[in-house]
Amino acid sequence: MKLQMMYSFMKADIDLIEKELHKAITSDSDLIQKASLNLIDAGGKRLRPIFVLLSAKFGKYDIQAIKNVAVALELIHMASLVHDDVIDNAELRRGKLTVNAKWDNRVAMYTGDYILACSLEYMTKIDNVEAHRILANTIAEVCFGEIEQIKDKYRFNQTLRDYLRRIKRKTALLIATSCQLGAIVSGTSEDIHKKLFQFGYLVGMSYQITDDILDFTGTEKVLGKPAGGDLLQGNITLPVLYAMNDRNAKNKILTVHENMSKDEMNDIIAAIKETGAIEKAHQLSQRYLQKALSVLKELPDNRTKKSLIEIANFVGKRKY
Amino acid sequence: MFLCYNIFCSIFLNKEKKDIYPGKKWGLRVMSLQESLKLVASIKENIQQKIKHYYLYKYIELPFIDEDRIILLLNSMMDSNISKNDMAKVVTSAMLIQIALDTHGKVTNFGEDLKKRQLLVLSGDYYSGLYYKILAEVDNIPLIKALAEGIKIVNESKIVLYRNEGIDIDTYMKNLIRAESSIVTKFCSYFGNSHLTPIVEDFLFLNRLLSEKEKVNIGHTSEMFEALVKCLFPTKQLAFHELSAELKRKIVNTCDQYITLSKNRLKEYIKDLKNPSLLLGQRMKFLVMERNTVLNIQLEEG
Numbered sequence: 001m002k003l004q005m006m007y008s009f010m011k012a013d014i015d016l017i018e019k020e021l022h023k024a025i026t027s028d029s030d031l032i033q034k035a036s037l038n039l040i041d042a043g044g045k046r047l048r049p050i051f052v053l054l055s056a057k058f059g060k061y062d063i064q065a066i067k068n069v070a071v072a073l074e075l076i077h078m079a080s081l082v083h084d085d086v087i088d089n090a091e092l093r094r095g096k097l098t099v100n101a102k103w104d105n106r107v108a109m110y111t112g113d114y115i116l117a118c119s120l121e122y123m124t125k126i127d128n129v130e131a132h133r134i135l136a137n138t139i140a141e142v143c144f145g146e147i148e149q150i151k152d153k154y155r156f157n158q159t160l161r162d163y164l165r166r167i168k169r170k171t172a173l174l175i176a177t178s179c180q181l182g183a184i185v186s187g188t189s190e191d192i193h194k195k196l197f198q199f200g201y202l203v204g205m206s207y208q209i210t211d212d213i214l215d216f217t218g219t220e221k222v223l224g225k226p227a228g229g230d231l232l233q234g235n236i237t238l239p240v241l242y243a244m245n246d247r248n249a250k251n252k253i254l255t256v257h258e259n260m261s262k263d264e265m266n267d268i269i270a271a272i273k274e275t276g277a278i279e280k281a282h283q284l285s286q287r288y289l290q291k292a293l294s295v296l297k298e299l300p301d302n303r304t305k306k307s308l309i310e311i312a313n314f315v316g317k318r319k320y
Numbered sequence: 321m322f323l324c325y326n327i328f329c330s331i332f333l334n335k336e337k338k339d340i341y342p343g344k345k346w347g348l349r350v351m352s353l354q355e356s357l358k359l360v361a362s363i364k365e366n367i368q369q370k371i372k373h374y375y376l377y378k379y380i381e382l383p384f385i386d387e388d389r390i391i392l393l394l395n396s397m398m399d400s401n402i403s404k405n406d407m408a409k410v411v412t413s414a415m416l417i418q419i420a421l422d423t424h425g426k427v428t429n430f431g432e433d434l435k436k437r438q439l440l441v442l443s444g445d446y447y448s449g450l451y452y453k454i455l456a457e458v459d460n461i462p463l464i465k466a467l468a469e470g471i472k473i474v475n476e477s478k479i480v481l482y483r484n485e486g487i488d489i490d491t492y493m494k495n496l497i498r499a500e501s502s503i504v505t506k507f508c509s510y511f512g513n514s515h516l517t518p519i520v521e522d523f524l525f526l527n528r529l530l531s532e533k534e535k536v537n538i539g540h541t542s543e544m545f546e547a548l549v550k551c552l553f554p555t556k557q558l559a560f561h562e563l564s565a566e567l568k569r570k571i572v573n574t575c576d577q578y579i580t581l582s583k584n585r586l587k588e589y590i591k592d593l594k595n596p597s598l599l600l601g602q603r604m605k606f607l608v609m610e611r612n613t614v615l616n617i618q619l620e621e622g
Contacts (some may be wrong), residue, residue: 029476029479031479032476083442087438089434110424110475110478112424113420113474114476116448117471118468120464121468123464124464129456129459129461132461133457136452136455136456136457139452143445143446143449144446147376147439150438
């Protein structure tokens with residue numbers, strides 16, 4: 001089943017969010033406008049707004065209020081992508097030229113900061129201090145996590161715990177916060193919004209592990225970047241950590257450096273795959289997913305719950 | 321004089337580290353010079369504590385914390401009933417966003433160590449996150465919005481300055497003023513002191529012009545001077561240091577004209593300003609009367 005089908009009953013609201021995203025970026029600067037729309041128009045799964053809307057269904061659902069959180073979270077995600085592409089020197093994002101590739105790093109920096117300001121402006125339409133505190137903490141944690149990620153590059157002696165903490169900050173927290181804020185703004189009880197946070201966190205962990213697996217198993221055409229790109233950049237992901245338990249694979253992995261040729265990299269990818277590390281990583285991703293599904297069981301039954309289950313399953317099985 | 325000011329701050333910084341901000345309501349207007357200096361110093365120290373990250377500063381320079389901006393921000397709250405504790409927090413958050421934007425302005429396109437570039441991006445993001453976090457903690461959502469509006473204006477202006485495509489010098493300077501001052505002016509407006517906007521704008525504009533001139537004087541590259549070359553001599557396609565002495569002089573004279581205009585306006589503001597905080601009054605006088613602007617720019621052929 002396609003992702004969009006899983007929340008088709010909310011199509012009108014999703015379309016509204018899409019329109020709001022365009023409306024949110026109305027700059028006096030043509031260049032900022034173009035650069036921001038470049039990313040919005042490239043599409044994306046819009047996972048964060050979807051989680052916000054679905055979680056809000058557990059409370060008093062008011063799209064006019066909830067849309068502000070959904071838009072703010074997607075814009076925060078977008079701002080971070082624009083800056084991430086500067087960090088990674090990335091040329092393509094969702095099959096389109098990145099802002100830094102189409103213009104340059106400075107334009108990307110100013111655009112990212114502009115988008116972040118737009119997101120906070122949207123968020124301030126929500127007069128709920130708890131929601132702001134949670135989001136602010138998440139943003140600070142995500143940023144801190146990114147600095148840690150740079151610190152951990154090419155650090156081959158890192159542990160599974162280091163990796164899990166990193167992906168929590170990198171991905172899981174913002175998804176968890178999306179779920180929690182949707183619930184808080186729609187006025188659910190603390191018990192429900194905390195469970196939704198937990199659900200989002202577990203799905204986010206599973207999502208990032210799958211992402212890290214796809215870096216080795218996906219094709220360049222589907223990924224929009226060469227396979228093994230994360231490792232080439234020094235990011236030690238779960239498949240790599242597992243593969244390092246194999247002496248032969250470990251010796252090869254330890255030779256990785258940023259100027260490595262494609263052939264050399266392909267040899268290392270093959271060695272990683274031979275160890276069974278991909279399957280093992282997949283198992284951990286599935287364990288997170290199963291936990292997420294069991295958290296959902298504790299929530300009230302409704303139509304939304306079915307969508308959340310389907311999305312969680314999609315995350316576990318996705319190929320892109 | 322500025323040295324004395326710094327010594328003053330450091331003396332107060334080392335004393336009384338505990339209970340720097342008593343909770344009672346106390347506008348800046350009633351503070352003595354010493355109390356104001358103490359507050360500025362403690363806010364500066366607070367910012368340093370917030371941005372302290374041992375790994376970052378192995379690769380990038382510690383950000384510059386502009387005490388003048390702290391003074392301007394504090395001055396905008398001089399009639400408010402906000403406690404010193406909250407005063408320090410909101411000023412810290414506005415300073416953090418300014419530092420974040422300044423840090424991102426240092427990200428270059430080429431020739432920079434990759435790790436340094438990556439950390440400039442991330443540290444700026446981190447400081448932005450802290451601004452939001454502090455204001456969320458003190459439950460000041462309207463100020464988050466006001467500063468977000470300021471961030472938007474700063475970035476729109478910076479992109480005009482950076483691209484510098486077919487704009488005249490007045491447009492360039494207008495955008496420079498907006499880029500320098502929008503965070504502080506939005507802060508002033510939020511505290512009901514929009515009338516301070518012209519003072520803030522000229523204060524920060526003049527500071528920037530003098531700093532750019534000083535950079536050139538010591539042989540550093542100035543983005544502003546390079547931009548002025550492009551504005552005034554668009555067909556030349558030369559860097560400032562490559563220009564003839566005559567053309568260099570024209571650029572310097574143009575910069576001086578803006579300095580003089582800005583100084584004259586500030587002098588008028590000083591006359592008109594009713595009861596500025598003692599500290600701001602001192603800093604304005606220093607900037608207008610004492611800071612040396614007769615710089616020894618080398619004007620030989622490029």
